[in-house]
Amino acid sequence: MNDNNETKGLGGWLILVGLGVVIAPIRMLITYIPIYKPIFEDGTWQALTTVGSEAYHPMWGPLLIGEIAYNSILVVALTYLVYLFFSKHYLFPKVFIAIILVSLVFIPLDSWMVTRIFPSEPVFDPDTTKEFLRTLIGGVIWIPYMLVSKRVKATFVEKAPEKDTQPTAESVA
Incomplete structure (x- = not known):
């Protein structure tokens, strides 16, 4: 049996x-x-x-709008990721990695913005630390898996652009 066929499909660690x-x-x-x-x-x-107003701070509006916009876009991106996963679309690993990396930047950035409103608050409160560590640990585990797994390479191939088989002027020269 072909090794590629054994590792192709939504099985193994891809179930997790x-x-x-x-x-x-x-x-x-x-x-x-x-x-x-x-x-x-x-x-x-x-x-x-x-x-x-007593609770007013000029950063509240931009902070809340930014958080709501980010989280709304993230829900849309995560829903799109579900589609990419089950359609075995070639973009799945890239989008998966991008979502993790963007989250790893946004979480501390958002927390830092909160400290502009509440200077006495730590940048990494317990909830922020938990969310950041959850994302970081997931990234440390799953990003390398997406990059090196034979199953990932064999499974997420649908709708990939065709490789140009015609020789080009640059490849001939």
């Missing part, structure tokens, strides 16, 4: 990746809707962003 990929957008929605929805329903947004 698939579980994580399917759970991730659901987890995001369950986590962030209850956090952000009340801000716009209970007057918190007005209190935080209205000049002269």
Whole structure:
């Protein structure tokens, strides 16, 4: 049997990746809707962003809009990742890695922005530390897997651009 056929398909360690990929957008929605929805329903947004209010800080608006935009884009990207995974699309490993790397930049950046509003708060509070370490450990494990796994290389091949088999002027010279 061909080694490529043995490692092709959504099996092996990719089952764990698939579980994580399917759970991730659901987890995001369950986590962030209850956090952000009340801000716009209970007057918190007005209190935080209205000049002269006791809770006002000029960074609240940009921070909340940035977080909501990032998390919304992340939910869309994670949903797209589910599609890429199950369609075995060649872009899956690249998008998977990109999402992890962007998250590793955003988490401390967002936390640092919070310290602009609350200077006495640590950049890495317990929740931020937990989320960052979860993402970092996942990245340390799964990024190398995406880059070197024979199964990944054999499975995520759908809709890949055709390799040009015609000799070009540069390849002939």
